[in-house]
Amino acid sequence: MVVCGDDGLAHRLAAELRGVYGEQVTLVVPPDVRIARPPVVGRARAASAALLDRVVSAAVGRANGSGGNGGAAVAGEGPRGERVLEAEEATEAVLAEAGVDRAAALALVYDDDETNIRAALTARRLNPRLRLVLRLYNRRLGQHIEELLDQAAALAIGDPDGGASDASTIVLSDADTAAPALAATALAGTGKVVQTDGLVLRAVERPPGAVPRQDAGRGLCTLALLSTNPSGPDLVEGVGEQRPQLLPDDEEVRAAGERGVLVLEQVSSAADAASPAGRGAGVGGGVVPALSSLFSRRLRWSLAGLVGCVVALAVALSVVTGMHPVRAFYYTLLDMFAIDNPAIGQSLGRQILQLLSGLMGLLLLPVLLAAVLEALGTFRTGSALRKPPRGLSGHVVLLGLGKIGTRVLTRLRELHVPVVCVESDPDARGLAVARRLRVPVVFGDVTQEGVLEAAKIHRAQALLAVTSADTTNLEAVLYARAVRPDLKAVLRLYDDDFATAVYRTLRAAHPRAITRSRSVSYLAAPSFAGAMLGRQILGAIPVGRKVLLVAALDVAGHPQLEGRSVEGAFRAGAWRVLAIEGRQGVAAGEYVLRGGDRVVVAATRRGLAELSGRVPPTHPPDSLS
Template identity: 80%
Template sequence: MVVCGDDGLAHRLAAELRGVYGEQVTLVVPPNERTVRPPVVGRARAASAALLDRVVNATVGRGPGAPGGNGSGGGNGEPPRGERLLETVEPSEAVLAEAGVEQAVALALVYEDDETNIRAALTARRLNPRLRLVLRLYNRRLGQHIEELLDQAATLAGNDAAAGDASTVVLSDADTAAPALAATAVAGTSKVVQTDELLLRAVERPPPAPGQVADPGLCTLALLSATSSDPAGADGSEGSGEQGPRLLPDPAEVAAATGRGTVVLEQVSYSAGAPLATGRGVAGVPPFASLFSRRLRWSLAGMIGCVVALAVALSVVTGIHPLSAFYLTLLDMFAIDDPAIGKSLGRQILQLLSGLVGLLMLPVLLAAVLEALGTFRTASALRKPPRGLGGHVVLLGLGKIGTRVLTRLRELHIPVVCVESDPEARGLAVARRLRVPVVLGDVTQEGVLEAAKIHRAHALMAVTSADTTNLEAVLYARSVRPDLRVVLRLYDDDFATAVYRTLRAAHPHAQTRSRSVTHLAAPAFAGAMLGRQILGAIPVERRVLLFAVVDVGGHPQLEGRTVQDAFRAGAWRVLALEGRPDVDERHVLRAEDRVLLAATRRGLAELLGRRGAPGRPGGPTGEGL
């Protein structure tokens, strides 16, 4: 396996392939990685100091099986098993050939620049038509076209992509992590996994009261850590045995567990094409209700009421038809009717009142025209938070991750207020299209969070690219609202754990979560390199549970077994079959079936018969983030 990248995702992906699945990995990174602190990945931190020494192997052309390149060390300065490092500015054809792309099984291109990934993918496809490609692209529409182009090139070169796993997979770390980040910030919503036929969500439920039986939903995905309610606990990050979270427990474990919350799976209805929010305009046109202010709408309603009342009174006084009375009232209002000289006293009084109402209506009509013009003029501008806004989510940062999180929150019909310091940020166009209020300003400056109504917010999501900015914003928000739910995006895992524990201890009655985008995205990229379709990954405390679509054929653990017998506690569980909305536990899985699985990372590795089976010496012991 070859991994090329220029940020933390490349390191985490290489560690995922090497530590969980036991693959031989060649990691290609820029030379300036010497000055960048690589992320901490599980228990392989002791080997991080030896990563750069492996450039010697690349220089002399030694492969993974050379001395020092395929050892089992890692705890004493020796290179981890099956890893090789190349340092280069860009993945040119010579570099890809040196990395062994012509003999590799899969190549992951996870540079932050889409153009770099596309250029390298085209080169790699020419070098090895049978190579499984995994690309990291932010532009989803372009990614679809590139995927079709590369698959077509592989087919024409003699590699039938339809005969096995897809030869090209385009993923986005933002799309993979955004649902989990958005779900973490909102109570009552949960992690969602969508397939072509159904929509599933994982819901966290507290322990049932004595004498009550909890609803198991479709199935129980996890038993939460016994320390999850402890303010000083690590939310399962260091739990073990019965104290830590248990993924995919069997029914006996669920029945025996008392005082522990659960994560259950539910099926929810889905309506394709549903509007993101009620009252939105169509094709960029603002809704009718937003053209006029509330006070102006009441003024117009009052004027219409006066006209109707005058018309009814004129019909009663003069005895004419109501429609004629309404017509004469309008003529009197606009001063185009003859004076009621020689008419009855009632008619004359009503004419004077109609003229007075007409004078009052002129400024109201003028105000309505000006407000409508102002609304259309500012329809393309950023909205400001309304005065009475409350119960919303304050989202800090509208970069690559923040934009995806914003879209996800609006799909869940959750009110959002964004804070962004860069007036040219890519997410501002999305916020403008979704008519989401935005506060432009540095979140570390006084008054910016107040403008976002942080004192009445439901949650704060700090997803900027700067750890210190996220931490400073959260600490200031907690000083304003000690019980505010906060979600931090932090790069360093040790730093995230320390911040998490401190905030939990200082604010025991508030919910705090720290999430790493690369940690959430790496399992999906690793799964794609191994030829599986990973639909999503959800965090269970500090661990990860994967949802994947797997062909039953070729897997003896599934083929010929019933759905109930195919379940392995702590490893995998069949949730649904393709073409079947309901799962019958007595259904016998056939080779032509495709199933939706919930699995741990090690469970999927064991299911495919890879070298990353549980208990392999030297591998990480947990499913932690």
């Protein structure tokens, strides 16, 4: 396997392939270690603790009011035993040095789409039978690139139909993989959604004591037991705490006690999966503003009052003159619009009502003018960024509108969750999306005083910090906690050791507040690794700093599954069959799996490696239960 990249995802992916699947890996990274740094697994925790102390001191102080070589050079072996090449770009010479012509799969996970496409075209020419996995942010372009590279491979091999070759091109996006998990983490009662063959499954957290059961055909089953720490069940456990337990058996679920559970439920349709979540009225909408957003509340009340006066005058005219109500309403409008029909020689009541109608007509003119001006102003500023409304509450404050933040914003709006974004870069790629979705944006450095206050952090339900800088995310959470100690905070943190130090410190300082950490590269790496091995990874469900994979597998060739019932194919802590493609609902326990079936399984990283035959099983096939 060959992995080329310039950020943390490349190192995570190489570690995943070698550590979990036992593959031989060649890693191609830039020579500048500041650009591509390996996962912090063996780095001394003292360094992370020291960095945390410095950031905490700075943030608390503010909260209290204070101020082109294209050649490759063999650099030896990496920390996990992979072969490492240092090169600025994946040129033809570099790919040849990495052994692409002999490799089974190549992953191109550079942060730039153009770099990945250029390298993919070169690699396909060097090895038409190579399985290619590309990281592309542009999804539409990715579909065209898949078709182009697959067609080129089929023609080079001499198989126009593409049926006799294992060569394939798979385009993935780390942003698309991680965004649903990040959005679900920030919201209570919202879980990771997985779709396959018309079946929609959702993983949601339940409080302690909520043991799942088969209910109303939704097919609930337990995916994990969470940590025993009620304030932060998903990060790092301290003394006396129990770590999250993936895929427990029935006895372990019954003995869960006060532990929270992560359960799987079947959703009837995709629309149900995107049901509204969060409190408060939604902010934003489609491209065309709603009618209520065209006019201010004061103007709407003025219009309503005038309409009421017109109706009252029409009723009074009908009573005084005995006129039909429709005719009375017509005469009232004539009087309001000063259409010449004076009530000379008529009764005093009719004359008084005509004078009142004329007066209401004079009052109506400025109101109509104000309505026109407000509507024009609303459409004129429809393409401009909005500011947070005064009465906004129950929203999510999203920090960062880069690649990850943009996808998270889109996911939150699909769930009809009110969002306020904070961004310091006026050229950030997510600003166009925020403008299109009419989401309020606050410009400024989140570490400066007043920025989070402008985003209404004191009335928010959660803070979601997803910038690429760990220290910036931490600093924002510390400042927000100084404003509101019980705020739910979700951080994007790359280093495992740093996340450990952060969690323990924040838990000690704010024991009742929920703090959660997610690593984008850790969530995305299993999907990329599965694609390199030819496996279809449908999703990754985060359970603390661990991850549970949902994959589609053919039963044929898997002795752990074939000829066994769904219940008998289950192995605690390794894998569980969730559904059988082509059959409605979650898989029934008595159904016997046949060679022609294709199943959806939830598995740990090690469990999926055993099912794939990449590592020897920890239990013989005949001892599975």
